[in-house]
Amino acid sequence: MRDKLVEFKNVSFRYGAEHPWVLKNCSFEIYKNEAMAIIGHNGSGKSTIAKLMNGLLFPQEGEIIINGRTVTRESIWEIRRDVGMVFQNPDNQFVGTTVQDDVAFGMENRGIPRSDMVKRIDEALSAVGMQEYQLTEPHKLSGGQKQRVAIAGVLAIFPNVLILDEATAMLDPKGRTEIMKTVTDVQAQRNLSLITITHDLHEVVQAERVIVMNEGEIWDEAAPRDIFAKKAELRQIGLDVPFIAILSDELRKAGLPVANEALNHEELLEELWISRSTM
Known part of the structure; x- marks a missing residue:
């Protein structure tokens, strides 16, 4: 049997007591080295799941376990050593004046020795094909290049889980294809668990399993081939085919x-x- 890395146990969440539930009693598991996709229409709860995994939010009900540790306000800094997230807009993640400074930022916060940081920067940028841009200012990069640097910054902290939260939404079709190929190659090299959160069904074909969210609940969970076979049902919940x-x-x-x-x-x-x- 495969080892569990992420567990959601009857998790519910809402943005304040006066608001409706964004997630309703969600339970699922993600395994080590697995490629998982989470899809759904806007407002279905998929991005909330990403933020709950990374401790940006905490559930009002239920329990989340990452690599054997329950996610709490006390454990969150340890949890974030295992979970790396890349967001839709890479500009929101840039803090350094050069590419290498930006990749170094997460490691500096974790107190990683400088000699190790230099090696990790080189390895992470090489993994995403951006090694020659180490001294480039981030604002001079294209959208796809920025997203590659954002991914490198996450890889440099050696996470066990890599979450892409709509990470290709702002790119053109060619950029999306290039980023997804980069990510799947890195996942194979690093033996990461990859979680792709998207509303674009074209991005899920390389996943081993797909969770389909609808109105805060898990609508279905299956292999991509089985999900795509339900064309009429997918259209009924607002997803394209x-x-x-x-x-x-x-x-x-x-x-x-x-x-x-x-x-x-x-x-x-x-x-x-x-x-x-x-x-």
């Missing part, structure tokens, strides 16, 4: 025996090739 899934359905209607739910163009082409070979 990837083009490749729509195309697969249209091909079936046209009489082509496309048996499996394709997650990408390569899988669909493979299905069509198999179908052609057996006709």
